[in-house]
Amino acid sequence: MTSQRQAAQPISRSLQQAALLVAAYVLLVFLLPASVATRHTYHLSALEYRSALLAVALPSLLTWVAAFLGYAKLRQYVTVVRKSPEGSYFDKLATGCAWLAWSLPVSSLFGLLANAAGEEWSAVHGAATITDNYLGVLLAVVAFSLIGAASRGLVNHAKLKFSLAGVRGLMLSFLAAGVLYCYLVFRRLDLTSLGSTHNAYSLPIWLVVLSVIIPYLYAWFAGLLAAYEINLFSKHTNGVLYRQALQLLVGGLTAIILSFIALQYISTVVPSQGHLVLGYRLVIITLFRIIGGGGFLMLALGAQKLKRIEEV
Amino acid sequence: MARDTDSSLYDQVVRITHVYLGPAADRFIARQLENHLHKSPEELSPADLLSLIDWIRVVVSLLTEDNGIVEEYIAELQKLADAQTHTKRKQNHK
Numbered sequence: 001m002t003s004q005r006q007a008a009q010p011i012s013r014s015l016q017q018a019a020l021l022v023a024a025y026v027l028l029v030f031l032l033p034a035s036v037a038t039r040h041t042y043h044l045s046a047l048e049y050r051s052a053l054l055a056v057a058l059p060s061l062l063t064w065v066a067a068f069l070g071y072a073k074l075r076q077y078v079t080v081v082r083k084s085p086e087g088s089y090f091d092k093l094a095t096g097c098a099w100l101a102w103s104l105p106v107s108s109l110f111g112l113l114a115n116a117a118g119e120e121w122s123a124v125h126g127a128a129t130i131t132d133n134y135l136g137v138l139l140a141v142v143a144f145s146l147i148g149a150a151s152r153g154l155v156n157h158a159k160l161k162f163s164l165a166g167v168r169g170l171m172l173s174f175l176a177a178g179v180l181y182c183y184l185v186f187r188r189l190d191l192t193s194l195g196s197t198h199n200a201y202s203l204p205i206w207l208v209v210l211s212v213i214i215p216y217l218y219a220w221f222a223g224l225l226a227a228y229e230i231n232l233f234s235k236h237t238n239g240v241l242y243r244q245a246l247q248l249l250v251g252g253l254t255a256i257i258l259s260f261i262a263l264q265y266i267s268t269v270v271p272s273q274g275h276l277v278l279g280y281r282l283v284i285i286t287l288f289r290i291i292g293g294g295g296f297l298m299l300a301l302g303a304q305k306l307k308r309i310e311e312v
Numbered sequence: 313m314a315r316d317t318d319s320s321l322y323d324q325v326v327r328i329t330h331v332y333l334g335p336a337a338d339r340f341i342a343r344q345l346e347n348h349l350h351k352s353p354e355e356l357s358p359a360d361l362l363s364l365i366d367w368i369r370v371v372v373s374l375l376t377e378d379n380g381i382v383e384e385y386i387a388e389l390q391k392l393a394d395a396q397t398h399t400k401r402k403q404n405h406k
Contacts, residue, residue, distance in 0.1 A: 085335070086335060237334050238330055239330065239334020239335065239336065239337065240331065240381055241332050241334075241375055241381065242333050242336055244376075306336075309336045309375060310336055310339060310340075312340075312371045312375060
């Protein structure tokens with residue numbers, strides 16, 4: 001009974017943290033000044049604006065809860081298999097997933113504060129945009145590097161080798177997406193002056209390339225490679241029942257990685273305007289957030305099944 | 313096949329279990345022995361095998377609703393138990 005209570009602790013703690021972050025978001029929506037630009041565009045009162053902001057944020061807030069549940073379940077599984085040969089890699093995977101889960105509320109709450117500050121004091125707008133961009137880059141690099149190290153460890157531990165066709169497919173899709181990304185970002189920059197900061201990133205072009213584009217491309221490559229490696233590991237692992245549970249976890253992780261990459265891709269190719277805009281960008285972002293949330297739920301279910309195998 | 317008879321009974325049970333539970337097989341069998349038969353892996357004897365199989369059937373049924381997998385796994389373990397009985401009989405005849 002005591003061990004059951006102890007095992008449930010990380011879950012309840014994570015859900016409490018998610019609930020607190022959701023409460024903080026709701027509180028900020030009602031405390032921060034309503035965006036004049038959005039209210040003017042859609043003819044909204046302050047209360048209507050806040051209600052619309054909450055309604056739009058609802059899928060994201062639910063995704064936070066799913067994300068915190070997902071990484072807590074994975075952490076719970078790790079506590080059971082920590083001493084096993086593959087335990088340290090699952091541990092690293094759980095840490096990477098925790099970074100991804102925390103990156104959701106951290107970037108949203110920061111975005112909310114930065115937008116309000118930018119609206120209130122125009123001088124802060126540039127600094128807020130830069131910090132927002134760097135925060136996104138930092139979280140992506142750390143999370144995908146950790147997940148990449150974990151998947152590499154699992155593949156090496158199982159002595160698996162990549163197929164040539166698989167590597168070619170991965171490289172081709174990464175190169176195509178990367179070149180398209182550079183093209184779409186450069187279209188938004190004034191290429192006649194490399195030092196100009198009059199762009200959506202509030203940074204000189206050379207700095208956008210060095211500190212935003214290259215780190216993002218690195219993080220996405222690490223993420224895509226991790227998704228490929230972890231799928232390879234799950235396909236070649238022995239054990240019918242173990243594999244069923246692992247594939248659920250891996251399917252969830254793949255959905256999470258792809259949704260995060262898509263969200264980061266969209267947010268840099270079509271940067272936020274600093275206030276609520278009801279358009280196709282919002283629809284696509286919400287769609288990928290829901291996919292990510294579904295991924296975290298699959299991850300939680302897979303981790304739960306794997307843990308059950310270790311407990312019965 | 314020669315390796316099967318050379319390795320310990322515990323290893324043979326784990327090898328069969330590996331097909332169903334993969335990397336968790338060793339831990340799974342050690343846990344069943346400890347929790348239900350109160351024995352360590354080295355103490356597993358042919359006399360324990362049938363009761364271990366009964367426990368495994370109950371426990372694996374909690375992991376999957378696919379009866380086909382459960383029955384296939386149990387049949388493999390049953391074959392091992394039969395082979396052990398056969399070997400014991402042969403030894404008694406000698």
